[in-house]
Amino acid sequence: MTHTLSRRALCISTAILSLAVTVPGLCGVAQAADGTIKLGLVAPMSGPNARYGAFSMRGAELAVKEINDAGGVDGQKIELYSADSQGTPVEGVSATRRLIDEDEVDFVIGDVSSSVTLAMQPVAEDAGVLLLNAASSNPKITYAAGVGGFKWTYRNYPTDENRAFVVAKYAAEQRGFTKFAVLSVDSDYGRSAIEFTKKYLPEFKGEILSEDYYKEGEVDFRSVLAKIRDSGAQAIIMYGLADTTPIIARQMIELGLAGKVTLIGNGEFNTEKTIKSAPTALEGAVEAAAWLPAWDSPESKAFVEKFTTTYDEAPNNHAYVHWDTVRLLAQAIHEAGGNDREKVREALSKIKYKSPVGEVTFDDHNQARLPMILLQIENGKPSIKGAYTAEIQYPAQ
Amino acid sequence: MFSTIIEQIVNGIVTGSVYAIVAVGMTMIFGVLRAINFAHGEYYMLGTFGAWFAVDYLGLSYEASIIVGVLSTIVVAYVVGRLVMQRMVGAPAEAGVLATLGIALVLQNTVILVFGGGYKFFSGGYIEPLSILGFSLAGQRILILVVCLPVFIGLEFMVTYSRMGKSMRAVSQNVECCEVVGIDVPKVVLHTFILGAALAALSGVLTAPVNVSVYGGMGELITFKTLPIIIMGGLGNVRGTFVAAMILGIAESLVATYVGLQFRDTVGFATLILMLMWRPYGLFSTQARF
Incomplete structure (x- = not known):
């Protein structure tokens, strides 16, 4: 007898409790859908x-x-x-x-x-x-x-397709570069930008003399920069990470590349901090970015x-x-x-x-139709050289 | 062509010196504890952060920041040594793996919580290039070479002749016998651990100016570069570690030049595999001791 009573009490209390839990819960959900x-x-x-x-x-x-x-x-x-x-x-x-x-x-x-x-x-x-x-x-x-x-x-x-084209065109036509070395980050971003650069470079009679990709977190570029210096490349095509750019730029100064070989591509060459870390190496650098503060x-x-x-x-x-x-x-x-x-x-x-x-x-x-902004570092400051939009040619399905 | 190879070998020796100073601490800790210190790179990171903090926040000179970096690491190492490493004497091998991996996570994430996860810019040091024998090297790299040699000569003498060095070797051979003849094993363990951590911190502070960036996760890479070195050098062997570090540094440099930068990180373990096929007990051990 006591058993059934307590079971009934349990049922009722459970019912009350679950109601108490669900009602505000329901209100809460309804509110969230409305309010935020x-x-x-x-x-x-x-x-x-x-x-x-x-x-x-x-x-x-x-x-x-x-x-x-x-x-x-x-x-x-x-x-x-x-x-x-x-x-x-x-x-x-x-x-x-x-x-x-x-x-x-x-x-x-x-x-x-x-x-x-x-x-x-x-x-x-x-x-x-x-x-x-x-x-x-x-x-x-x-x-x-x-x-x-x-x-x-x-x-x-x-996308990188637009970027690679714009950079290659500017480097060849405005700066007259024909010999390039590749030093990009080893990722889907770095590698695909180079893939598209290779697609467009022959149009501008450019050739790639060496090709290297660095791992995220790499800090020693002396070996590869010495190789680039000896190869006679005029510019380094770099689609890299912002945090690695100062390291590479500093080691370029160390190896005497500053002022002789130009960085082109993308990797936040234009921020004040980066330029300050190695001003001589970044002078003349060419970058294509989606936007910049200037x-x-x-x-x-x-x-x-x-x-x-x-x-x-x-x-x-x-x-x-x-x-x-x-x-x-x-x-x-x-x-x-x-x-x-x-x-x-x-x-x-x-x-x-x-x-x-x-x-x-x-x-x-x-895909949004957006321009790439091209800039060059002049006297330690980024100078905008134009904005280019290109309609993407998608490969046939 | 020839001068390129020489230049790359010089580059390799500089890189090797950095590895050597970090690895020798790790190998000595292995000697007394029979445990691979997976948190070793974290002391390298702590040293660098200490120096960065001294330069950026306290406005100290680079020379003073070296002392701040190493001393702050010694304090952390003392705490970790007392609380964790001393308890690992005689503990099973997996305890050491778990404890040091755990410490690595705690140290790394504490630094990220305190200073943020982003890269910091290390502004001290001698980064102006100097021309030596026709090669252009940053002054800082010459400093690394200059520091590395006396450190190793000093360690070699300490391990061979000093009481501390002798007791370290004794502990690495037989813990029970040491206790019988009255060597304070926990003390030897603590001292070795602090010495190893301080060397890692020194290496971090010395490389910070040329590596430019300072961040919480920077120690991991160092730990994994150091592992093949200490195995190649023969675990617990100071001289062997030095030679193995140089071999790895030079091999990495040559691979980055002639094969491609993207293959650089594979060099360590590839060299290790080749060497183990030839000398399974390490470069300098005549037979397996452990």
Whole structure:
């Protein structure tokens, strides 16, 4: 008798308890869908690319803050979740999974590394979560997106194909270089940029005398620089990492290459810190970048000023592209009339977004049409030589 | 052509000197504890961070930063030595692997938490190139060479003649007998450990100006470059470590020049495999001791 009573008591109390748990829970979910937009950011917060990650995070944070302070997207605030990819595909995939499964984000921006973004694409595709890339330049990412396969991957960043062409053309036509040495990072970014350089160099009668790729974290370039010095190359084609550029530039001075061999390519040659580390080696260096702080447009200047006052440091390319991409996404959500994933994706395909470097539209491979800005270091300062947009010729399916 | 080879060999000797100073500490610690110190690269990193902190935050000169870097590492090594390494005397081998790997994670992530994960720029040191025998070398690299030789000669003498060195060798041969004849084994272990960590820190501070960047994960690479060296040199063998480090440094330099930079990191383990096929007990040991 006492048994049945206590069992009944147990049933009732369980029922009350589960009601008590589910009711506010339901309210909470309903509120979240109404009140906030959950945005995930995958970036290398530690490891050899941590610098990129820190800038990306700050750029995104600044954009989120600006949007939220202005009342959010149609009244909905953006909530930013970050996850560390450490710049490696394995960690990048688990970071993306964590954002999707645990934080339940609707949109993911990421990663900086092409190798990581390539690995994240299928994860976002399976989950039906929008992956908006802001900083990876390997052409393969959008070769495989849109009509190429991955419906949920978009990229708001120019590709290496454009970059390689612009740099090769400028180096050959304006600087008259014909003999090149390759020293790039051993990754999907470094290798693919060289692949496309090789495709275009013969048009400009250029030849490659030596080809070397360095591992992330490499610090000793004396051997390879001595080889380049003896080969008679006029320029080093370098698609490298920002953190390695000062090391290479300093060792160029050590080996007497400064002023004789010019760095061309990409790897943050234009920041004040890098130039200061080895001014003679970087003089005359040619770089193609998606953006740089000296870019002359009112919105861009306002961003540089705001970023500098907020973080006490001038922004780099990665800070800008993440800031810009969050704003692009906000406009897409606004045009979709809410954060319904499917509708936002459709809005993104049709969007005409006014960015500080020009109007952005997406092609059928979900690739944004964006210019590459070409600059040269003159008297220790970057000087802009022009912006070039190229329509990408996709390989036949 | 010939001068290129000579230049690359000089480059290799400089790289080898850095490896040698780090590796000799690791090999001595193995000698007394029978445990590979997987956290060894972390002391290299700590030394560099100490020096960077001294230059950037305290505004000290590079010379003073060497002392700050090495001393701060000695303090950390003393704590780790008292709390962890001394307890590993007579413990099974897997305890040593787990403990040192754990310490590596703790040290690395503490530094990342305190100073952030980004690269820091090391601004001290003698980076102006000097011309010697027709080769252009940064003054700092000559300093590394100049420091490396006396360090090794000093270590060789210490291990052979001093009481501390003799007790280190005794502990590496038989812990029980040492206890019977009154050698304070935990003390020897602690001293060896601190000496090894200090040498790693010294190597870190000396290379910081030419490697320019300082970051939390920088020790890992060093640990993995050092592993094949101490195995090649014969675990616990000071002279062998020196020769093995030079062989690896020169081999890496030649491979980077004539094969390609991307193959550089494979050199260590490839050389190790070749050498083990020829002399399975290490370069200088006539037979297996352990």
